[in-house]
Amino acid sequence: MKTNSHELVASVRSAVDPFLAMDVMVAAQARSAEGKQVLHMEVGEPGHQAPLIVREAAKAAIDHDRISYTPALGLLSLRERISAHYQETYGAVVPHERIAITTGSSAGFILSFLSAFDTGARVGLAAPGYPAYRNVLKALGLIAVSIPVKAENRYVITADDLQAVHDKTPLDGILIASPANPSGTMLLPDAFAQLITCCAQNHIRFISDEIYHGIVYEGAARTALSHTDQSIIINSFSKYYCMTGWRIGWMVLPEDLVRPVERLAQSLYISAPYISQIAAAKAFDASAELNAICQQYAANRRKLLKALPEIGFEGLHPADGAFYIYANAGRFTNDALSFSKSLLDNTGVAATPGVDFDPDQGQTMMRFSFAGDEVTIDKAIDAMARWLG
Ligand SMILES: Cc1ncc(COP(=O)(O)O)c(C=O)c1O
Known part of the structure; x- marks a missing residue:
């Protein structure tokens, strides 16, 4: 019997939400390919290579x-x-x-x-x-x-x-x-x-x-x-x-x-x-090499904890560890996904919308990864302050 290809459908179990951090990364790479500046703060990935x-x-x-x-x-x-x-x-x-x-x-x-x-x-x-x-x-x-x-x-x-x-x-x-x-x-x-x-x-x-x-x-x-x-x-x-x-x-x-x-x-x-x-x-x-990298994260974290509230991001969660700051962007948006797109378009800053992490309460939240280098963090702070200030 001939099978009609229209009857073949993807499984229900595969209908999981997209991982938006990775979608933002793809959009950021497309922007990079056009020769435009991208300041990566979307994916939780160390900027350094393995020891x-x-x-x-x-x-x-x-x-x-x-x-x-x-x-x-x-x-x-x-x-x-x-x-x-x-x-x-x-x-x-x-x-x-x-x-x-x-x-x-x-x-x-x-x-x-x-x-x-x-x-x-x-x-x-x-x-x-x-x-x-x-x-x-x-x-x-x-x-x-x-x-x-x-x-x-x-x-x-x-x-x-x-x-x-x-x-x-x-x-x-x-x-x-x-x-x-x-x-x-x-x-x-x-x-x-x-x-x-x-x-x-x-x-x-x-x-x-x-x-x-x-x-x-x-x-x-x-x-x-x-x-x-x-x-x-x-x-x-x-x-x-x-x-x-x-x-x-x-x-x-x-x-x-x-x-x-x-x-x-x-x-x-x-x-x-x-x-x-x-x-x-x-x-x-490789602890010495790896701990030096953590010092870099610590410096990035200090800068962001100071700068993000000055720019207007509120309710920063206490970033005890890892390399993220989860901040309330409610002064700027109640649609974090659109905000992350505008942020990328207008400043080159790639960051992840909170709905990725919390579909119910994440509409005003943004996650900034500070696992990259200091120059990226400095430029991102400047670009966001100019656009949102
Ligand atoms: C909390 C948490 N667990 C697990 C992973 C996945 O890591 P792996 O590269 O080990 O698969 C990540 C990646 O961002 C993460 O944030």
Whole structure:
């Protein structure tokens, strides 16, 4: 029988929202191609390339190794190095057997959701929050439950918020990032402990996205491992280690999920890229280079925290870590998407509309990434002050 091509349609599960930060990046690149200035503050991507020893290790692997598959959970050498990192950085004992290497933290989300939850499970997310969480949950047939965060709680989910949502309709899991994207806010130690206790009491799976650890300006980032060995930790070499394009990250799993994740990874990915695994193991020895880059972020952050309110952006969220400022542009717009387009057209500043992170409350919000160089930040501040001042 002949099939009418009009009957072939994309799946309902693929109808996830676009990732607007990436759409803004494409628009910014088109503007660049026309020879116009672009000041990139849209994507959360370090301006620096991976540390020198990382790149050298990759070159040596290409010359001397057979670039092969690895075990699905990753090369033993990298898993052992990450285990040592937990001891060195947090004083936490994490056996390498509980560590799984992933193709960036993005693969970690898929593996954690598939291994921990069945179709229809309800997973709580902070609003605002990283958009891929809800898109991946939706594509996998899970329900993203938005939990609005409040200024008086430093824009983090509290145990009380969680309990209230759970009492209404039970949750199966919660996913937290601290430092968070887009707000940069961190859970204070007590709030972190209370949230984890609340999860344990209510049998809610706790997933901790720790991708911005290492990039912290106020306080210290805590790993959920300091509180419990039952949570799923997701981490990556993309941010602090400046390795976005290497697509490499890791998870720390509770023992019962190690084999399920291994089975899923075998079929979904076979393994993370060999070269990236070899190179990533060296990233832990590049602290001096990486901390100097963080100093640059800190200088950018200081400038923006001063300049953005002077320009007219209000209600800046406390950017404790990561490299973002989430600011209220309500004086200029109640349509953040159009505002981001006008901002790009009129000033060359590419920034991300808040609706990406919070479809309900993000209409007046903008996220500025300050992971680029100082010159970009200076020029962006000048251009915005001229246009909006
Ligand atoms: C909070 C958060 N988690 C995960 C990711 C994805 O990172 P990866 O490159 O490790 O897939 C990002 C990227 O911006 C992020 O902001």
